[in-house]
Amino acid sequence: xxxxxxxxxxxxxxxxxxxxxxxxxxxxxxxxxxxxxxxxxxxxxxxxxxxxxxxxxxxxxxxxxxxxxxxxxxxxxxxxxxxxxxxxxxxxxxxxxxxxxxxxxxxxxxxxxxxxxxxxxxxxxxxxxxxxxxxxxxxxxxxxxxxxxxxxxxxxxxxxxxxxxxxxxxxxxxxxxxxxxxxxxxxxxxxxxxxxxxxxxxxxxxxxxxxxxxxxxxxxxxxxxxxxxxxxxxxxxxxxxxxxxxxxxxxxxxxxxxxxxxxxxxxxxxxxxxxxxxxxxxxxxxxxxxxxxxxxxxxxxxxxxxxxxxxxxxxxxxxxxxxxxxxxxxxxxxxxxxxxxxxxxxxxx
Ligand SMILES: NC(=O)c1ccc[n+]([C@@H]2O[C@H](COP(=O)([O-])OP(=O)(O)OC[C@H]3O[C@@H](n4cnc5c(N)ncnc54)[C@H](O)[C@@H]3O)[C@@H](O)[C@H]2O)c1
Numbered sequence: 001x002x003x004x005x006x007x008x009x010x011x012x013x014x015x016x017x018x019x020x021x022x023x024x025x026x027x028x029x030x031x032x033x034x035x036x037x038x039x040x041x042x043x044x045x046x047x048x049x050x051x052x053x054x055x056x057x058x059x060x061x062x063x064x065x066x067x068x069x070x071x072x073x074x075x076x077x078x079x080x081x082x083x084x085x086x087x088x089x090x091x092x093x094x095x096x097x098x099x100x101x102x103x104x105x106x107x108x109x110x111x112x113x114x115x116x117x118x119x120x121x122x123x124x125x126x127x128x129x130x131x132x133x134x135x136x137x138x139x140x141x142x143x144x145x146x147x148x149x150x151x152x153x154x155x156x157x158x159x160x161x162x163x164x165x166x167x168x169x170x171x172x173x174x175x176x177x178x179x180x181x182x183x184x185x186x187x188x189x190x191x192x193x194x195x196x197x198x199x200x201x202x203x204x205x206x207x208x209x210x211x212x213x214x215x216x217x218x219x220x221x222x223x224x225x226x227x228x229x230x231x232x233x234x235x236x237x238x239x240x241x242x243x244x245x246x247x248x249x250x251x252x253x254x255x256x257x258x259x260x261x262x263x264x265x266x267x268x269x270x271x272x273x274x275x276x277x278x279x280x281x282x283x284x285x286x287x288x289x290x291x292x293x294x295x296x297x298x299x300x301x302x303x304x305x306x307x308x309x310x311x312x313x314x315x316x317x318x319x320x321x322x323x324x325x326x327x328x329x330x331x332x333x334x335x336x337x338x339x340x341x342x343x344x345x346x347x348x349x
Contacts, residue, residue, distance in 0.1 A: 001032075001033075001034050001035065001065045001066070001303055001305070002035045002037065002063075002064050002065050003023075003034055003035065003036050003037070003064060003065060003066050003067070003068055003299070004037050004039055004060075004061055004064040004066075004067045004068070005020060005036050005037065005038045005039065005067075005068050006038075006039045006041050006042075006067065006068070006069045006070065006072075006086065007038070007042070007070040008041070008042050008069060008070040008071050008072040008083075008086075008277065009042050009043045009044075009070075009071060009072050009073055009074045009083075009277040009279075009282075010071060010073065010074065010276075010277030010278055010279045010281070010282035011070070011071060011275075011277055011278045011281050011282050011287035011335075012042075012069070012070025012071030012072065012277050013070060013282070013283070014070075014281075014282065014283065014285065014287045014289070014335045015070055015071070015273060015287050015288075015289040015291070015292035015293075015335065016068070016070035016292060017335075017336070017339070018289035018292065018293060018335060018336065018338070018339030018342075019068065019070075019289060019292040019293050019295065019296045019339075020036060020068075020296075021339050021340075021343060022293050022296060022312055022315070022339060022342055022343055022346070023036075023296045023300075023312075025343040025346050026300070026308040026311055026312055026346055027308070029308075029311065029346050029347065029348055030305075030307060030308050030311070030348065032305065032308065037064070039060075041053050041057070041082070041086050042072070042074075042082065043072075043073075043074030043076055043077045043082055044074075045082075046077060046081070046082040047076060047077070052081060052082040052084075052085035052086060052089075053082075053085055053086055053089070057086075057089075058089065058090065058093040058094065061090060061094060061268065061270075062094060062267075062268050063268075064268055065268065065303055066268060066269060066270070066271065066299045066302070066303055067090070067268065067269070067270040067271070068270075068271050068272070068295065068296060068299060069086075069087065069270060069271070069272040070272070070273070070277075070292065071272070071273065071275060071276050071277040071278075072086055072087050072276075072277060073276050073277040073279075074277065074279065075279055087272075088134060090262070090270055091129050091130060091134075091262055091270070092130055092135070094264060094267065094268060094269075094270070095130060095264050095267075096129055096130070096262035096263055096264050096269060096270055097128065097129050097130045097160065097163055097164060097167075097263075097264060098126060098129060098164060098167050098261070098262070098263040098264070098265070099125075099126070099127035099128070099129040099238075099241060099260060099261075099262055099263075100124065100125075100126060100260060100261040100262075100263055100298070101124065101125045101126075101127060101241070101245045101248060101258065101259075101260045101274060102123075102124045102125075102259065102298075103121060103122070103123050103124065103125060103228075103245070103248035103249075103251055103252055103258070104118075104121065104122050104123075104252065105117065105118045105120075105121035105122065105251065105252055105253065106118070106252070106253070106257070106316070106317050106320045106321075107253075107317075107320045107321055109330065110252065110253030110254075110257070110320070110329055110330075111251070111253070112250055112251065112253070113225065113228070113251070116228065116229070119229065120227075120228050120229035121228050121229075121251045121252065123228065123231035123232050123233065123234060124171070124232075124233055124234070125234045125235075125236070125241055125244060125245050125248060126164055126167060126168040126171070126233065126234070126235045126236075126241070127164075127236060127237070127238060127240075127241020127242065127245065128160060128161070128164040128235075128236070128237050128238050128241065129164075129238060129241075129262055130160060130238075131155045131156060131157060131160040131161075131237070131238060132154050132155060132156070132237045132238030132239050133152055133153070133154045133155075133238065133239050134238050134239070135155050136152070137152070137153040137155055138150070138151040138152040138153050139151055154189070154192050154237075154239075155192075156192040156193070156195050156196065156237070158195065158199065161195055161196055161199045162199050162202075162203065164235060165182065165196075165199055165200055165203050165235055166203055167235075167265070168180050168182075168233050168234075168235035169203060169204070169206070169207045169210060169212075171233060172207070172210050172232065172233045173207055173209070173210065177210070177232040177233050178209065178210055178211060178232065179210065179211045179213065179230075179231070179232045179233065180204075180207075180210055180211075180212050180213070180232070180233045180234075180235060181212075181213045181214070181215055181220070181231060181233070181234050181235070182196065182200045182212070182213075182214050182215075182234075182235050182236065183214070183215050183216070183217045183220040183234060183235075183236040183240060183244070184196045184197065184214070184216070184217060184236065184237065184240070185216060185217050185218070185240075186216075187216060196237070197214070200212065200214065217236065217240045217244070220234070220236075220244065221243075221244060221247060224244060224247050224248070224251065225247070228251055245258065245260070245274055246274070248274075249274050249275070249291075253328075253329045254288065254328050254329060255274060255275040255291070256273075256275060256287065256288025256289075256290060256291050256326070256328050256329070257288065257290050257291055257294075257329065258273065258274035258275065258291045258294075259271070259273060259274065259291050259292075259294035259295040259297070259298050260272055260273070260274050260295060260298075261295070261298045261299070261302060263302065269299075269302060271295040271296065271298055271299040271302075272292075272295055273291030273292040273294075273295050274291060275291055285334035285335045285336055286326060286327065286328075286334065286335060287326065287335050288325065288326040288328050288329060288335070288338070289326075289335050289338055289339050289342075290316055290319075290320075290325070290329075290338075293312060293316055293339070293342060294312070294313065294316060296312065297309040297310075297312040297313050297316075300312070307348075307349060310349065311346050311347060311348070311349065312342075312346060314345070314347075314349075315342045315343075315345035315346045315347075316342055318345040319338065319341050319342050319345060324338065324341040325338050326338050
């Protein structure tokens with residue numbers, strides 16, 4: 001398996017080192033070789049060379065079996081141009097239309113909610129990943145003056161909405177789930193989100209064993225905190241998915257715990273922790289590597305290496321259960337030591 005590794009900026013470097021260590025350990029235990037190619041694309045690389053990624057960068061990425069990214073974002077690049085090109089660019093150019101973000105509490109102790117534990121916090125969010133407000137259609141008129149007009153359009157296409165909603169139902173069916181909830185803001189956004197309503201109603205009847213429900217995104221944000229146990233699969237647009245999966249990260253014990261996949265089923269896909277580069281924590285051996293490590297497990301699972309993925313997940317669960325973690329989730333280990341501990345727990349089933 002050939003994997004491109006873009007550690008990126010800030011704590012992206014710290015957590016990627018641990019994710020790679022754990023991946024290699026799983027390879028050793030299961031007798032499988034992973035060929036990792038480290039790509040230097042980052043703020044440092046951009047500031048040194050003026051290049052965010054090479055002209056054939058997306059083509060290079062397409063030739064790998066999978067891509068792993070740490071995090072991108074650096075205060076020295078105020079417009080985050082490199083992050084936009086590398087991360088958003090890959091989502092668009094590789095057409096990674098599914099943003100898959102599981103929200104699973106690994107230990108009751110980490111729940112931020114009173115009287116809610118593992119049984120209540122276990123669902124997945126599918127975020128549309130190639131449209132919405134992220135395509136940056138719009139413009140500014142009279143910029144910098146008191147008469148400034150700023151327009152940012154939200155793009156919703158039948159194709160884009162249909163394929164993410166269908167993916168959410170297919171996933172639910174394949175994993176024995178019985179509920180899919182679609183969240184939009186169709187009461188206020190009467191054009192774009194009418195399309196989400198139409199497509200959801202069109203697709204749902206093809207899945208008779210699954211109850212299809214709808215919530216406005218503001219209500220869903222409230223229910224995620226009051227009653228997360230009602231959800232199994234949530235599907236929503238790019239912006240709302242971005243926001244509610246940060247709530248999801250908090251429900252798992254913190255952003256450092258959350259993993260994600262940017263997928264185009266059957267093609268090269270990209271895996272990354274949900275968190276950003278957290279510049280104040282960078283290089284201090286304090287960042288939690290679990291989100292990155294679980295993203296690696298997701299990468300392996302997607303590429304059919306299920307035993308390796310399960311073994312990594314079990315090792316992470318053991319570390320959390322035994323309190324052998326970084327301080328953000330109550331442990332006393334550094335980033336490297338937390339990674340080392342997880343390596344010691346990787347076993348053949
Ligand atoms: N996918 C990405 O690469 C991505 C995602 C979000 C933000 N960003 C970028 O990252 C930079 C910083 O953004 P931000 O501060 O809003 O978000 P962030 O996720 O980097 O950090 C927010 C806070 O969450 C906590 N946190 C995050 N990850 C953690 C970890 N692994 N271990 C322990 N604590 C952790 C820290 O307290 C941190 O201050 C910005 O440049 C932003 O654009 C990148």
